[in-house]
Amino acid sequence: MGILSRLRSLAMGMDYKETFWMACDSTEQLRAEYGPFHTRVEAEAEARRLGFSYLLRYEHMLDENEEIQEVRCIFLELPGTVTAEVALISLHTRCATCGVSATHDKAWQAEVWADIHEFENSRHRVRLFEHARGKGLKEIAGWRG
Numbered sequence: 001m002g003i004l005s006r007l008r009s010l011a012m013g014m015d016y017k018e019t020f021w022m023a024c025d026s027t028e029q030l031r032a033e034y035g036p037f038h039t040r041v042e043a044e045a046e047a048r049r050l051g052f053s054y055l056l057r058y059e060h061m062l063d064e065n066e067e068i069q070e071v072r073c074i075f076l077e078l079p080g081t082v083t084a085e086v087a088l089i090s091l092h093t094r095c096a097t098c099g100v101s102a103t104h105d106k107a108w109q110a111e112v113w114a115d116i117h118e119f120e121n122s123r124h125r126v127r128l129f130e131h132a133r134g135k136g137l138k139e140i141a142g143w144r145g
């Protein structure tokens with residue numbers, strides 16, 4: 001880093017630190033990330049547009065030759081988005097025997113549906129799946145005891 005840019009960095013309070021932002025859908029290893037953005041405001045706008053709940057701030061600590069010495073990343077949860085995501089989880093029941101399926105908002109509704117189906121069709125077995133936006137279907141094993 002030349003002396004002028006170094007002075008400019010110091011003046012701007014960015015002493016050897018480079019920061020950028022990503023929008024991401026979770027804090028998991030296999031998350032979807034979108035970016036990079038130079039400001040938090042831009043990343044946040046994109047995250048909200050995509051329905052993502054987190055921002056990831058990357059900090060590159062640079063030495064005087066602008067070589068990256070250390071990378072730090074910090075997750076920030078966007079207020080209000082996580083609750084919205086919970087509402088986007090739906091429950092799906094599907095009979096393993098005959099393939100009939102249904103969608104439910106509440107766990108008890110899925111249970112009632114399964115009770116009726118298994119009562120009306122002897123030896124049919126209903127499976128339950130949770131569907132979260134962006135994550136696909138996930139079977140909930142052993143839900144009928």
Ligand SMILES: [Zn+2]
Pocket residue numbers: 095096097098099100117121124125
């Ligand atoms: Zn069935």
